[in-house]
Amino acid sequence: MPAAAGSTPSRCASACGGSGPNAASALRWPAVEEGAAHDPVYRQADDYDHAMPYDPSAFPPxxxxxxxxxxxxxxxxxxxxxxxxxxxxxxxxxxxxxxxxxxxxxxxxxxxxxxxxxxxxxxxxxxxxxxxxxxxxxxxxxxxxxxxxxxxxxxxxxxxxxxxxxxxxxxxxxxxxxxxxxxxxxxxxxxxxxxxxxxxxxxxxxxxxxxxxxEYSSLATAFCPPEFTVGELRRVYEAVWGVVLDPRNFHRKVTGTPGFLVPTGGTTTRQGGRPAQLFRAGGATLLNPPMLRPEI
Amino acid sequence: MPAAAGSTPSRCASACGGSGPNAASALRWPAVEEGAAHDPVYRQADDYDHAMPYDPSAFPPxxxxxxxxxxxxxxxxxxxxxxxxxxxxxxxxxxxxxxxxxxxxxxxxxxxxxxxxxxxxxxxxxxxxxxxxxxxxxxxxxxxxxxxxxxxxxxxxxxxxxxxxxxxxxxxxxxxxxxxxxxxxxxxxxxxxxxxxxxxxxxxxxxxxxxxxxEYSSLATAFCPPEFTVGELRRVYEAVWGVVLDPRNFHRKVTGTPGFLVPTGGTTTRQGGRPAQLFRAGGATLLNPPMLRPEI
DNA sequence: TGAATAGTGTCTTTAAGACAGTATTTG
DNA sequence: CAAATACTGTCTTAAAGACACTATTCA
Missing domain, CATH: 3.90.79.10 (Nucleoside Triphosphate Pyrophosphohydrolase)
Known part of the structure; x- marks a missing residue:
């Protein structure tokens, strides 16, 4: 697990930059780099290639x-x-x-x-x-x-x-x-x-x-099980965007975009109501034109 | 200047992971982490917080x-x-x-x-x-x-x-x-x-x-000087996309998108031909609907 | 004058928004 | 039966694509 503290005062800045055990060598890097005209890092390449090869303590922590x-x-x-x-x-x-x-x-x-x-x-x-x-x-x-x-x-x-x-x-x-x-x-x-x-x-x-x-990719299918219905895909969009979409226009859009959805032949009634066709994600990854997110 | 070699054989892998001066301590991290159930890194927090605080050599290089x-x-x-x-x-x-x-x-x-x-x-x-x-x-x-x-x-x-x-x-x-x-x-x-x-x-x-x-932002203006013409902006799109755009439709699109361009009042003939109005980038950062990149 | 660029307007086509209506299931 | 979901179709509207035409400069 990593880290990050937006407002916590940095103990590292003083310890590393001032009195840490390897502060001197660590600080040499930026200092040298500052004076170099261009490609400044590899200007120091010989130093760490030969003098201290692969020694982690030679690098900023x-x-x-x-x-x-x-x-x-x-x-x-x-x-x-x-x-x-x-x-x-x-x-x-x-x-x-x-x-x-x-x-x-x-x-x-x-x-x-x-x-x-x-x-x-x-x-x-x-x-x-x-x-x-x-x-x-x-x-x-x-x-x-x-x-x-x-x-x-x-x-x-x-x-x-x-x-x-x-x-x-x-x-x-x-x-x-x-x-x-x-x-x-x-x-x-x-x-x-x-x-x-x-x-x-x-x-x-x-x-x-x-x-x-x-909006512009078929990535919403990543939220769905391997086989899913148009209605299930629509509810994914609705949940992610926090909006309500017109089921009829949505159906027209996704089934009319070539390569977006591939029918598997099966149907399901797990959402209730009339049986719905099952689809798998098609090969198309980019939606053009994109699915439009409704205005706020 | 940083680095990266796609095909170069890695000397680091063997040196760091095998026989480097700090290989043991460096390798302790992943090994300990593997067995931890969750939040595995901070399970080791005490180790580096107290035993070796801020010692760069305690970390992977x-x-x-x-x-x-x-x-x-x-x-x-x-x-x-x-x-x-x-x-x-x-x-x-x-x-x-x-x-x-x-x-x-x-x-x-x-x-x-x-x-x-x-x-x-x-x-x-x-x-x-x-x-x-x-x-x-x-x-x-x-x-x-x-x-x-x-x-x-x-x-x-x-x-x-x-x-x-x-x-x-x-x-x-x-x-x-x-x-x-x-x-x-x-x-x-x-x-x-x-x-x-x-x-x-x-x-x-x-x-x-x-x-x-x-396509979907006004970022193309970052390629332009502070004041620029519609034609100059169009040539930016043409160069970046490597296409030829219809000057009339482009003009209609960019001048018709609220907040995209703000006229400065001045004109210029630096591109030759009839004097062109000068614009500055407007406050709008998102283009909706987007500028459509022509198909290949 | 001719060539180049700037700008306006018009027609067509694509596709989205709105919404009527039918189909098939469960309770 | 009602209620829920699935699906088809139609009309309207927004906006892009294609292209005719005018305006203003410079060489």
Missing amino acids: FAVTVDLVVLTVRRHALCALVVRRGEPPHQGRWALPGGFVRVDEGLEAAAARELDEETGLHVQGPDSPHAGAHLEQLATYGAPDRDPRMRVVSVAHLVLAPDLPTPTAGGDAHSVRWAPVDTLLAPGGERSDPLAFDHTRILADGVERARSKI | FAVTVDLVVLTVRRHALCALVVRRGEPPHQGRWALPGGFVRVDEGLEAAAARELDEETGLHVQGPDSPHAGAHLEQLATYGAPDRDPRMRVVSVAHLVLAPDLPTPTAGGDAHSVRWAPVDTLLAPGGERSDPLAFDHTRILADGVERARSKI
């Missing part, structure tokens, strides 16, 4: 983590996965799941591993395009004071998953839950106990990314 | 850099800023500008500083919305083998700038230039001497971001 914005639609509401922090800082607060990137592991691999560890969820692969969750990089957060303990740069990822049984992280169901994003993001949200660090901001960015991306 | 995709439109072509590498690896190759993030500096601040250092360009601020370049975070690249020397995570940023005099980084004009992105991205591009590390991929992602973003 950065930690790299991944944070996960895991979204799903449950009971007609867009929900995010949050875990309760067991240790300080922000002990007892809810936070986004995440963790450190391993030295020999890529960023997306780290995100997929954390997702598996905390939810048991697997990521869509080329071999399984219709099962598992959608994962993409969201943005990177690296304010110097976002974690009071040290400098942490977190590469946030966005995960879109179908509705699942409530995850039980390692069997501990008390410390992980789905929460409606409206609650988490409300000004005095979650009974005025906001998410730890800068996770409210990260969550907001992830939600906005999801909201805008389903 | 990550370096964090910023890379810059600086785009402009010159002579009717989308161009990117590239610098020549003076040191190995990839000595003599062209690369994206960039550099290390300082320990007490935010990611965007680091990008803005590098931009200033390498181009003299300043970033648009709240006080100067009509001058300077547009800067935004693009994506983060952290494949374990992207730099053969060590683990480098690079937060790439996208910069859109008006046409400028050729930058002379610290007076050395031989090592910095504008190059058409079509040349840099061509399969056997730049006379089969591609950009260093994974910079071709980063550049491609930045170009695609710029191409898609001017």
Whole structure:
């Protein structure tokens, strides 16, 4: 699990930049770089290539983590996965799941591993395009004071998953839950106990990314089970955008866009009423023209 | 200047993960994390909070850099800023500008500083919305083998700038230039001497971001001088998209979108022909409906 | 005068918004 | 039966595509 404290005063700045054990060597980097004309970093390449090869203490003390914005639609509401922090800082607060990137592991691999560890969820692969969750990089957060303990740069990822049984992280169901994003993001949200660090901001960015991306891509199907009806897909849009859509125009739009939906031949009555055709996500990933989000 | 080598065999993987001076402590992190149920990182918080507070050698040896995709439109072509590498690896190759993030500096601040250092360009601020370049975070690249020397995570940023005099980084004009992105991205591009590390991929992602973003935002004005004509703005779209647009329909679209363009009252004949009205970018940032990019 | 650019207007086509009406299930 | 959902179709309207025409400059 990563970090970030918007308003917490930074202990790292003084410790690392002033009197830490490796402060001198760590500070040499920026200082040297400043005077270089261009390509300033590799001007120092010889130094760390030969004098101190691969010695971590020669580098500024950065930690790299991944944070996960895991979204799903449950009971007609867009929900995010949050875990309760067991240790300080922000002990007892809810936070986004995440963790450190391993030295020999890529960023997306780290995100997929954390997702598996905390939810048991697997990521869509080329071999399984219709099962598992959608994962993409969201943005990177690296304010110097976002974690009071040290400098942490977190590469946030966005995960879109179908509705699942409530995850039980390692069997501990008390410390992980789905929460409606409206609650988490409300000004005095979650009974005025906001998410730890800068996770409210990260969550907001992830939600906005999801909201805008389903406009011009077929990504909304990532919230659906492998086979779904047009009505179920419409309720996904309604939940993510927080609007009500005309069922008839929506039906015309999605069934009229080539490659968006592929009928499986089956039908279902799980939503009640007349049996509805079942579809799978088609190969098209870009919607052109896009699905228009209604004005506020 | 940061790093990344797509195909270079990784020396880091063996050195860091196997026999590096801090391999043991570095590897402790992922190993401990694996067994934790949830919030696994802070399960170790006590360890580094008390036993080895702020000691960089206790962390995996990550370096964090910023890379810059600086785009402009010159002579009717989308161009990117590239610098020549003076040191190995990839000595003599062209690369994206960039550099290390300082320990007490935010990611965007680091990008803005590098931009200033390498181009003299300043970033648009709240006080100067009509001058300077547009800067935004693009994506983060952290494949374990992207730099053969060590683990480098690079937060790439996208910069859109008006046409400028050729930058002379610290007076050395031989090592910095504008190059058409079509040349840099061509399969056997730049006379089969591609950009260093994974910079071709980063550049491609930045170009695609710029191409898609001017569809639904007023960001194309970032390529224009503070005052510009409708024709000049149209030529920006044509250069970025590599298409020819109908001048009349374009004129109707941009002048008919409220808040996109604000007439300054002046006119110019710098493009020849009949005098054209001068505009400034309006307050609107989102274009709805978007400017449609013609099909291929 | 001719060539280039700027700007207006008009017709057609596409597709979204609104909404009437039918079909098929469960309770 | 009513109520719920699924689906088809029609009319209107917004806006893009195509293109005719006029305006104003410079060489």
